[in-house]
Amino acid sequence: MALLITDECINCDVCEPACPNDAISMGADFYRIDPHRCTECVGHFDEPQCVTLCPVECIPFDPAWRESREQLQAKYERLQEQKRAA
Template identity: 85%
Template sequence: MALLITDECINCDVCEPECPNDAISMGEEIYEIDPHKCTECVGHFDEPQCQALCPVACIPFNPAWRETREELMAKYERLTAAKNTG
């Protein structure tokens, strides 16, 4: 499951630089998470870094984007391979 930034986001800029997959970027009004890049930090850390650091706890799991740990690991491997060849 990818993560989702809700409209409680205060644009504090803490999450974006901590995302190891560059999945977080500024949207029209608040930060957004690209579910195609979000691995919930699987492959990098034991817990999602954006969730751990968010001061307002506005980054829940995205119920519309369900993935198993195995799927997240496969996505991590794809993203890592693409980053190393690109």
């Protein structure tokens, strides 16, 4: 699964720099997570850094993006390959 940021976000700016996949960016009103880039920090950390750091606990799993650990690992590897190629 990818994660998502709810409208309870207070725009504290903690999550964006903590994301190792650059999946978090400012949306129209609050931060958003690109599900195509979110690996829940698989490949980088044991747990999602945005969830760990969020002071208002507004980052649940996105039920629209169900992915297994293996799929998240494959996404991580694909993103790393793209980064090396750039």
